[in-house]
Amino acid sequence: MFDNKSDGIVSCEVVNKSIIGIVIVVVLVLGAGGIYLATQKSSTPVEDTQSNLKNISPPPTFSTDTSSGGTFKQEDFQNIKSAHYVSSEPANNVLLSTSPSKVTLNFNFNLTAPSKIQVTKDGSDVTAGTTQISEDKLSMSVPINANQTGNYKVAYTACWPDGSCHNGSFGFSVKLP
Amino acid sequence: MNNSSLKILIPAAVVTVLIILGFIFFQQARLPAPERSDGGQVKSAHFVDSTPLHGETYVAQPVNTTINFNFDLQEGSKISVTSADGKEWTEGDALIEDQKTALKKNLKQDMPDGGYRVSYTACWPDGSCHEGQFSFKIDSTKKSEYQDLRGKKELTIKMKEVKFDQNKIIISPGTEVTWVNEDNFGHFVNTETHPEHTYYPEQNSRELTKGKTYSVTFQTPGQYNYHCSAHVPEGMVASLIVSN
Numbered sequence: 001m002f003d004n005k006s007d008g009i010v011s012c013e014v015v016n017k018s019i020i021g022i023v024i025v026v027v028l029v030l031g032a033g034g035i036y037l038a039t040q041k042s043s044t045p046v047e048d049t050q051s052n053l054k055n056i057s058p059p060p061t062f063s064t065d066t067s068s069g070g071t072f073k074q075e076d077f078q079n080i081k082s083a084h085y086v087s088s089e090p091a092n093n094v095l096l097s098t099s100p101s102k103v104t105l106n107f108n109f110n111l112t113a114p115s116k117i118q119v120t121k122d123g124s125d126v127t128a129g130t131t132q133i134s135e136d137k138l139s140m141s142v143p144i145n146a147n148q149t150g151n152y153k154v155a156y157t158a159c160w161p162d163g164s165c166h167n168g169s170f171g172f173s174v175k176l177p
Numbered sequence: 178m179n180n181s182s183l184k185i186l187i188p189a190a191v192v193t194v195l196i197i198l199g200f201i202f203f204q205q206a207r208l209p210a211p212e213r214s215d216g217g218q219v220k221s222a223h224f225v226d227s228t229p230l231h232g233e234t235y236v237a238q239p240v241n242t243t244i245n246f247n248f249d250l251q252e253g254s255k256i257s258v259t260s261a262d263g264k265e266w267t268e269g270d271a272l273i274e275d276q277k278t279a280l281k282k283n284l285k286q287d288m289p290d291g292g293y294r295v296s297y298t299a300c301w302p303d304g305s306c307h308e309g310q311f312s313f314k315i316d317s318t319k320k321s322e323y324q325d326l327r328g329k330k331e332l333t334i335k336m337k338e339v340k341f342d343q344n345k346i347i348i349s350p351g352t353e354v355t356w357v358n359e360d361n362f363g364h365f366v367n368t369e370t371h372p373e374h375t376y377y378p379e380q381n382s383r384e385l386t387k388g389k390t391y392s393v394t395f396q397t398p399g400q401y402n403y404h405c406s407a408h409v410p411e412g413m414v415a416s417l418i419v420s421n
Contacts, residue, residue: 079249080223081247083245083374084374109372109374109383161363161365161406162406162410164371168247
C-alpha cells in the first residue's frame with residue numbers, strides 16, 4: 001500500500017487523514033445535535049402552555065386574626081361563580097359596618113335540593129340554620145351569626161333539576177364600629 | 178484520497194447519517210404537532226366547559242363557539258377557530274355574556290367538513306390572561322339520521338315519556354318551533370351546555386308543567402343541541418339543524 005515514501009511521511013499522512021475524518025464526524029454530530037435542538041425548540045409552545053397551567057391557582061389570600069384585638073385587614077375575595085349565578089347579598093368584597101343576619105344568592109335557573117350555603121370566619125362555621133330555597137326557586141339563603149369584625153367566606157353548592165351540582169364562592173367583610 | 182482515509186470516512190459518514198435520521202425520526206414520532214385540528218385540550222384557569230365540547234362532532238356547523246368560566250372575564254379575552262388549512266372562521270367581536278362568565282364568538286357560514294381548532298385567551302380582573310385550546314369536528318355524513326322537516330312555518334315537538342318526540346330534525350330558517358309538555362311532571366327546554374345554557378340563550382325555558390308550551394323561531398343556519406335540564410341523566414336530549 002505505502003510504496004516508495006519514507007515511513008515517517010506515510011505515518012504522518014495517515015494521522016492527518018484520521019484527524020480530518022474525526023473532525024468531519026464531530027461536525028456532523030454537532031449538526032445533528034443542532035437539528036435536534038431546533039425541532040425541540042419548535043415544540044416548546046405547547047409545553048410552555050402546559051407548564052403555565054401549573055401556576056394558575058388563585059393568588060393566596062390571607063385573613064388577619066381580629067379576635068384578639070389585632071388590626072383588621074379586609075381580605076380580597078375572588079367571586080368564583082357557579083352556573084346561573086346572578087348576584088348575592090351581601091355582594092362580593094363589600095365592607096359592612098353592621099352585622100348581616102343572612103346570606104342570599106340569586107340565580108336565573110331552578111335551584112333544587114341539596115343546594116347549600118356555608119359561611120365561615122377564620123375557618124369556623126358561622127351559619128346559624130339550614131339553607132332555604134325561595135318559592136320561585138331562583139334564590140337561596142341561610143341565616144348567619146356575623147356579629148364580629150372580620151372576613152367572612154361564603155362557599156355554596158347550587159343544584160339543578162336533574163340533581164347535578166356546581167360550586168362557587170365569594171366573601172365579604174364586617175367592621176363593627 | 179487513498180484507501181486508508183476512505184476506510185475511516187465511509188463508516189464515519191454512515192454512522193453520522195444514521196444518527197441524524199434517528200434524531201429526526203424520534204422527533205417526528207414523539208412530538209404531536211401543536212396546531213393540528215385533532216390536537217388535545219389545554220384548559221385555561223377558571224375554564225368550566227364549552228360549546229362545542231372538546232372532541233365533539235357536529236353534523237352541521239355550530240353558529241358560534243362559547244366557552245364557560247367560573248370567574249369574571251375582562252376585555253381583551255379572545256377566541257380563534259381555524260380549519261386544518263389555517264383559515265380563520267370566527268367573525269365579529271368576542272362577546273362576554275352570562276354575568277361575565279361566558280366568552281363567545283360567532284362563526285362564519287359555510288364551514289366545510291373537517292377538524293377545527295379553537296384557541297382562546299381568557300383575561301381576568303387583575304389583568305392577567307391565560308390561554309387554552311380544544312378541538313371539534315364537523316361531519317355532515319351523519320345528517321341522514323335527521324328527519325328533514327324543511328319548508329314548514331311552524332312545528333310542534335312533544336315532550337312525552339321523558340323524550341322529545343322528534344329529537345333529530347332539519348328545519349328551514351324562519352321556522353317557529355313550539356315545545357309542549359304532555360307528561361305529568363315538569364320539563365325544560367335548554368340550550369347547550371348543561372347546566373350553563375349559554376350557546377343560544379334565546380332557547381331557554383323555565384320549568385314547563387303539563388300542557389305548557391315554549392316557542393322559539395330559528396333564523397341562523399347551523400346546529401342547535403338542547404336538553405331538558407331535569408332529565409339529562411335519562412337521555413332527554415335533542416338536536417335541530419337549521420338549513421336552507
